[in-house]
Amino acid sequence: MLTQKNDTLLTDSVPRVVLQPRKALPFFSRHPWVFRGAVSRITGDPAAGDIVRLHAHDGVFIAWGLFNPNSNICVRLYSWDESIPLTDEFWRTRIDEAIGLRKVLFPSPDSSSACRLIFSEADGLSGLTVDRYGDWLLVQLTSRALAQRQEVLLTRLREALNPKGIWLRTEKGIRAAEGLELADGLLWGEAPPRPLFIEEHGVRYGIDVAEGQKTGFFLDQRDNRRRIADFVKGHRVLDVCCYTGGFSLNCLVNGGAAEVVAVDASEAALTQARANAELNGVGDCLQTVKQDAFKLLEEFEERGEVFDTIILDPPKLARNRQGIEAALRGYYSLNRFAMGLIRPGGFFVTCSCSGQVTHEMFADMLGQAALHANRRLQLIEVRGAAADHPASIHCLETDYLKCYLGRVL
Template sequence: MPVHSAGSTARVVIKPRKALPFFSRHPWVFQGAIDRIEGNPAPGDAVALTAHDGQFIAWGLFNPISKIAVRLYSWDEAYTLTESFWRQRVTDAVEMRKVLFPQQGPQDASRQIYSEADGLSGLTVDRYGGWLMVQLTSLALANHKEVILDSLRETLQPEGIWLRTEKGIRAAEGLELTDGLLWGQSPPRPIFIAEHGVRYGIDVAEGQKTGFFLDQRDNRRRIADFVRDKRVLDVCCYTGGFGLNCLVNGGAAEVTAVDASEAALTQARSNAELNGVADRLKTVKQDAFKSLEEFHSKQETFDTVVLDPPKLARNRQGIDAALRGYYSLNRFALGLINPGGFFVTCSCSGHISHEMFADMLSQSALHADRRLQVLEVRGPAADHPASIHCLETNYLKCYLCRVL
């Protein structure tokens, strides 16, 4: 599909009184905000976004198939979306990670590009040792992938680049992409990484996201400071990130790890063996809601509970249902914690605000007849920055609490 230059005459004109968010640099222009389209832009074309009075707002990429009809990248009329623009954006993102991680070794893992937060809406890149995992969630940006891949090769010199696509994104964006090798050598399965002294085997080809939840890096390590000789329940454990930190760095007496995926639990057990703590890890294959209900019915208790469920709200229409789900999970979890114990509860739903989450947690504690002390409100690791212009990037909420 041809990609036209940023000098295209196509214009997307915003409805009256709808332009303020885009002047304020929010990067998503939904179909409902558009008054008209002047010209005949094709998917992936650069377009000028203008206010109803003709005032220039920003340069963006057009996709009539997506609910996000235009993704915005440059608010400088002279700074158009040329190849050099994309190269500079990739370089800027990678250079910031070099500041955060000045010595990235063959077993280090980090996020190199985080979509809107790095001014590259629709692109996520994670690095696992010598391999890059690329997620493209925008058809418009995917049409520029060759210059982006070339920039990644230049700046990071990987051994291989592998494409991962999110569930449902092909239909939502009209993308015709298939997971697999984009360049270089295929990654080993598993890839082994080390984080805070804990080793993990990761399946970057089939695992969730790009294989691991790098955003929880520092939160995993922090909870380990509270669990020495304690009994820990890790709900939605995936491949054991929180639980293994409790065992390896925290000296927990035992961890019960719950997940609905047998593949994830198999990898968690392998990771426990890799770190010499398999004798203190018990795995349970079960849905999070059912497992908490069963522990409650058996009157089983723990000194610490970690609750890190998958995204429950994928759009604004799903907020109410998601809050009900979070409420049920948190209420049951709180009822399992011994007095004076600790509770780590998380949400990765960007549509759930911190205020919504805190209110839900308050109601859960009230109905579980527990008093909560919030010790820390934490977010993602620094390689997952948030854009102040796009608060949806401030998605991860991690509350470290003491339960009384």
């Protein structure tokens, strides 16, 4: 059980983390992650979750942060103003700032609305993600130090939003990364229904917020799903890694596609996709295939299958810098096969949610894939995440989603 931190009172005895020479510039520039290798020494004896002051090698104050000796990110930074330490009021203010943006983006939410309320580093709350699905909040804690401040965070969320319940979702690998032992479950109030129904761009979805991927739905692709519908009237569409049918249903309901072949490796996801198609009256137009994406595209090439539009939205292929090379090989293979299956003049949506893979890397990979597929790829739009997933200019890792819309010739 985690001990609740009370940060209301601070003293002059706050431990200091001092950086190595020539390591301070990223943190003066407000990047929030201090890795172990950048640290020269620590004064005091901070425990996991304690507040610390970050200083340059020459002693100059940089920022207030939270310490975790068990994580490769040993300090997460939150305040660069020495006069604004990390009190309970600080956390409440940051939550209010994040919610304030979403009130502008979604001025009239209702019980069928869904959006991201807090996006970790992008909202100045590194390690905290909160999604709203109707009357329920789905919380992810990827920082041990913030997890130790659950009470103040959840209290402010309840006060500001008056949800029916708050459910915790955990991220794969977080126990090893942060030394954080959490399990999915109810944090407060009523458990969410399964399925829980939302509506987006006139399409209704039943989602499983308790066991589905992420917090139940890929809210970051909201506007990209709707945009591709403008290009697919009468098309035969292939939706690879379709999950519960977000792109597929927009193509059918909003775009007037003739047929969608939806592919995923998860039978549970495909079952929900079929149910969502029936919910929207397009069940007869959706064909689902349970298959590995790489194998299926190769099989389709061998069979001479042709599609008017193909959508590729694979899961994250690189979780750290060591995985970038393998991820690019995977993206290359998927994209090369996919472009070879598109009729001349057809449309192509290809995505990457791997933050470690930059736009430049992704574009270079696409060029190589098009070349070896003997296709010309004409980019129409380069898109990113929806507005409720803002990026921080100080932490470009938050600009993670790449969604390229093009025409294949």
